[in-house]
Amino acid sequence: MNTENAVPEGDGREGHDHDDHVGGTVEVFIDGKEKHIPAGTYTTADLKKTLGVDASLDLDVIDEHGAFRTLTDADHTHVNADEKFISHVKKGGSS
Numbered sequence: 001m002n003t004e005n006a007v008p009e010g011d012g013r014e015g016h017d018h019d020d021h022v023g024g025t026v027e028v029f030i031d032g033k034e035k036h037i038p039a040g041t042y043t044t045a046d047l048k049k050t051l052g053v054d055a056s057l058d059l060d061v062i063d064e065h066g067a068f069r070t071l072t073d074a075d076h077t078h079v080n081a082d083e084k085f086i087s088h089v090k091k092g093g094s095s
Contacts, residue, residue, distance in 0.1 A: 031087055032086075041076055
């Protein structure tokens with residue numbers, strides 16, 4: 001998994017780069033369920049849509065050490081095979 005906060009240069013299209021999907025599909029896991037999606041780089045919004053996650057929820061990636069990291073709206077995530085994601089209600093704070 002590779003995420004970057006920088007917005008890549010391009011033609012201004014929103015969403016993931018369709019050219020990255022030439023490699024076929026990869027198997028990933030969302031909320032413990034297997035799913036096959038096109039390999040490539042996604043914005044967080046497009047990754048949620050592709051994984052079937054409601055836009056109002058947070059999406060975390062679980063790394064190889066079992067650590068959770070919430071993907072931000074600014075992230076661009078390159079999805080590799082066997083990656084694990086979990087969705088959850090957004091953390092909120094009250095004062």
